[in-house]
Amino acid sequence: MGIQFDAEAARRVEALYQTPDVVAQRRETLKSLDLRQGERVLDIGSGPGLLAHEMAANVGPEGQVRGIDTSEDMLAMSRKRCAEQPQAAFESADATDLPYPDGSFDAAVSTQVYEYVPDIPAALAELYRVLRPGGRAVVVDTDYGSLVMHTENPGRMDRVLAAWDEHFVHGDLPRTLSPQLRDAGFTVRQCAVIPMFNPEYDSNTYSHGLIGIIASFVAGRNSVTRDEADAWAAEFAELGKQGKYFFSLNRYLFVADKPDAAKGA
Numbered sequence: 693m694g695i696q697f698d699a700e701a702a703r704r705v706e707a708l709y710q711t712p713d714v715v716a717q718r719r720e721t722l723k724s725l726d727l728r729q730g731e732r733v734l735d736i737g738s739g740p741g742l743l744a745h746e747m748a749a750n751v752g753p754e755g756q757v758r759g760i761d762t763s764e765d766m767l768a769m770s771r772k773r774c775a776e777q778p779q780a781a782f783e784s785a786d787a788t789d790l791p792y793p794d795g796s797f798d799a800a801v802s803t804q805v806y807e808y809v810p811d812i813p814a815a816l817a818e819l820y821r822v823l824r825p826g827g828r829a830v831v832v833d834t835d836y837g838s839l840v841m842h843t844e845n846p847g848r849m850d851r852v853l854a855a856w857d858e859h860f861v862h863g864d865l866p867r868t869l870s871p872q873l874r875d876a877g878f879t880v881r882q883c884a885v886i887p888m889f890n891p892e893y894d895s896n897t898y899s900h901g902l903i904g905i906i907a908s909f910v911a912g913r914n915s916v917t918r919d920e921a922d923a924w925a926a927e928f929a930e931l932g933k934q935g936k937y938f939f940s941l942n943r944y945l946f947v948a949d950k951p952d953a954a955k956g957a
């Protein structure tokens with residue numbers, strides 16, 4: 693079974709997503725979305741609501757932010773975060789079955805969600821359907837094939853990463869996302885890499901938080917014991933002390949437009 697976004701996972705994701713690495717990703721995402729006052733925007737898999745909160749400020753009280761997620765714990769977190777923003781509302785729904793009429797939104801965004809969704813063509817068809825003609829989508833996902841991490845115990849690292857593979861459905865989605873977006877009817881306008889690059893061991897980084905999430909996920913899977921998972925995580929603190937820590941993992945951002953037949957584009 694993959695990761696369950698329960699209360700504990702929600703708390704970990706919320707902390708991880710407030711590190712400067714992910715704050716920088718949100719800045720890039722918002723820049724690509726280029727929201728204007730009064731626009732209607734959908735956040736698919738809105739999680740802890742950090743992006744929705746910023747988008748609600750960008751579209752203002754005349755605008756509309758809608759967030760959907762399958763996790764009640766995440767929905768509770770996002771509702772609390774946006775409690776003072778009546779333009780933002782959140783509901784329980786799946787990315788492959790969005791509860792909105794065709795053409796409801798000027799923009800839609802989904803960051804770090806589609807890698808957990810088994811049926812990508814169905815999710816992209818829904819993304820396309822709910823956008824108005826001329827609307828835009830921004831999608832961000834990680835390609836775990838880009839992970840570079842120094843270790844002095846490669847055998848243990850391989851076992852831990854093999855167990856971590858169970859955490860997502862598509863660990864390498866970005867490499868096929870452009871053609872899949874085009875198959876869904878989109879024009880892909882931009883594709884950019886967002887590196888999560890931590891050459892030093894520091895508790896206020898993406899990689900520090902991710903190591904904790906991986907260690908807790910892999911313990912008891914794929915013959916990785918709790919002790920082995922803890923030892924795997926402890927190695928990085930030790931490498932950090934020795935000045936030998938190195939972590940790099942790429943996320944990729946796609947900007948895709950729904951053509952507007954009336955404008956010939």
Ligand SMILES: C[S@@+](CC[C@H](N)C(=O)[O-])C[C@H]1O[C@@H](n2cnc3c(N)ncnc32)[C@H](O)[C@@H]1O
Nearest residue numbers: 697737738739761762763766786787803804808
């Ligand atoms: C890693 S979190 C990312 C949250 C948020 N998009 C962000 O970047 O801050 C992944 C989120 O996707 C949600 N999710 C997973 N599968 C989903 C699905 N099929 N439909 C909607 N949400 C889903 C999870 O519940 C979780 O909140």
